[in-house]
Amino acid sequence: MLIRGGTVVDVDGERAADVRTGPDGRIAEVGLALAAGQGEEVVDATSWLVVPGGVDVHTHLHLPLGAVAASDDFATGTAAAAVGGTTTLVEYVTAYRGERPLDALAAWSARAEPAAVDYGFHMTFTEAVGEGAVADCVERGVTSFKLYMAYPDTLQVGDDVIVAVLRAAARHGGLVTVHAENGWEIEALRRQALAEGRTGVVEHANTRPARLEAGAVSRVASMAERVGAAAYIVHVSSAPALAAVREAQERGVALMAETCPQYLHLDAGRLAGEDGEQFVCTPPLRDPWHGEELWHGLASGWVHTVATDHCPFTRVDRRRGVRGREGGWADFTEIPGGLPGIETRLALVYEGVRAGRITAGDWVRLCAEAPARTFGLWPAKGSLQVGADADVVLWDPERRQDLDAASLHMRTDHSPYEGTTATGWPSLVLCRGRVVARDGAFAGEAGWGRYVARQPVFR
Numbered sequence: 001m002l003i004r005g006g007t008v009v010d011v012d013g014e015r016a017a018d019v020r021t022g023p024d025g026r027i028a029e030v031g032l033a034l035a036a037g038q039g040e041e042v043v044d045a046t047s048w049l050v051v052p053g054g055v056d057v058h059t060h061l062h063l064p065l066g067a068v069a070a071s072d073d074f075a076t077g078t079a080a081a082a083v084g085g086t087t088t089l090v091e092y093v094t095a096y097r098g099e100r101p102l103d104a105l106a107a108w109s110a111r112a113e114p115a116a117v118d119y120g121f122h123m124t125f126t127e128a129v130g131e132g133a134v135a136d137c138v139e140r141g142v143t144s145f146k147l148y149m150a151y152p153d154t155l156q157v158g159d160d161v162i163v164a165v166l167r168a169a170a171r172h173g174g175l176v177t178v179h180a181e182n183g184w185e186i187e188a189l190r191r192q193a194l195a196e197g198r199t200g201v202v203e204h205a206n207t208r209p210a211r212l213e214a215g216a217v218s219r220v221a222s223m224a225e226r227v228g229a230a231a232y233i234v235h236v237s238s239a240p241a242l243a244a245v246r247e248a249q250e251r252g253v254a255l256m257a258e259t260c261p262q263y264l265h266l267d268a269g270r271l272a273g274e275d276g277e278q279f280v281c282t283p284p285l286r287d288p289w290h291g292e293e294l295w296h297g298l299a300s301g302w303v304h305t306v307a308t309d310h311c312p313f314t315r316v317d318r319r320r321g322v323r324g325r326e327g328g329w330a331d332f333t334e335i336p337g338g339l340p341g342i343e344t345r346l347a348l349v350y351e352g353v354r355a356g357r358i359t360a361g362d363w364v365r366l367c368a369e370a371p372a373r374t375f376g377l378w379p380a381k382g383s384l385q386v387g388a389d390a391d392v393v394l395w396d397p398e399r400r401q402d403l404d405a406a407s408l409h410m411r412t413d414h415s416p417y418e419g420t421t422a423t424g425w426p427s428l429v430l431c432r433g434r435v436v437a438r439d440g441a442f443a444g445e446a447g448w449g450r451y452v453a454r455q456p457v458f459r
């Protein structure tokens with residue numbers, strides 16, 4: 001295919017260029033005024049941006065939560081990803097307590113078979129593991145790990161485990177990603193709220209204050225510094241947490257940070273509204289000024305990536321809660337947390353380009369290049385250089401897309417952006433040269449997506 005007349009934006013900057021994809025599913029040529037070959041499909045990209053396929057490094061396409069479960073799976077979630085311009089995702093596998101990590105990985109691999117776009121896996125440990133567990137994962141291309149500092153009942157690990165996994169990962173070139181919130185203090189605040197009869201949705205945010213996020217970020221930073229390892233904070237949601245990230249970076253700690261569109265566009269006021277339960281996610285939505293600071297962090301480079309933490313629930317499941325009560329959840333601690341986002345990430349970050357908060361180059365860096373580099377997918381992913389996978393998004397900066405659930409493809413009946421319209425949406429999306437979405441509709445096939453074994457980057 002020859003993509004002609006567009007404006008290419010990638011690591012080499014923003015310029016007019018044609019892009020040719022080859023029969024091997026890779027970028028064959030990038031240059032000016034390329035001539036069409038015999039029988040070659042020519043796409044006119046005049047007035048469109050031509051950018052690398054999006055790389056979403058934080059998804060939950062399989063996530064059981066008590067009596068309910070996240071509502072997308074690898075078939076529906078990757079189709080939605082394709083429509084929105086994401087052609088690679090990295091899903092969090094969880095090895096629950098007592099479960100062997102490689103068994104968890106095998107189970108997730110089987111679930112991922114219907115994927116329509118490419119995918120990799122991170123491994124979540126929920127208890128102490130030996131260095132062998134880390135080595136086994138790296139050998140299989142699972143080069144990043146996740147540890148929770150929250151949810152003591154199910155997922156949280158102690159600082160001893162964090163230090164041990166940081167050390168093991170560093171020896172194998174892997175990267176540890178961390179959910180940074182002080183789980184024990186949050187538990188105390190939740191118990192206190194319930195004891196005082198404060199059970200409503202807003203207590204979800206009140207019991208997870210930003211300072212408990214910032215404190216956990218600082219703790220990770222000092223552990224990484226002492227061990228001499230890199231670390232990556234997932235879903236940074238608040239200004240104090242961002243300040244802690246920045247402080248660590250400025251003293252030379254290899255600390256990276258991710259944020260998500262919901263923390264840029266939505267605020268805690270939503271929790272008090274009629275549909276408040278639909279906006280429960282963790283960390284919680286914050287007051288609007290935190291979002292302003294996060295945009296500034298994206299433009300300044302303190303925040304490296306934008307991923308989604310995609311984890312949707314249906315209205316029925318949200319109402320029933322994690323205990324599956326027919327009459328609905330009894331208090332805020334039973335509301336399943338997580339938001340849909342895999343389809344809308346590129347558009348929501350592009351809003352920042354339109355508003356002049358970030359450049360188009362920043363947008364590509366945050367949504368494709370940096371996640372690919374950080375997680376060992378570069379240069380096959382996140383790049384339009386010759387030889388890279390032909391994961392290409394033809395982005396129409398003027399195309400308008402309603403962001404209500406009925407107009408989108410994620411398997412959920414509520415969109416956090418209900419009633420709003422984005423300007424800027426993919427017209428055509430390629431994954432390894434194959435069209436996977438066209439004009440806002442899925443055009444790929446289940447099973448086209450391939451597992452990508454990722455490289456250990458942090459040797």
Ligand SMILES: [Zn+2]
Nearest residue numbers: 058060092309
């Ligand atoms: Zn997550």
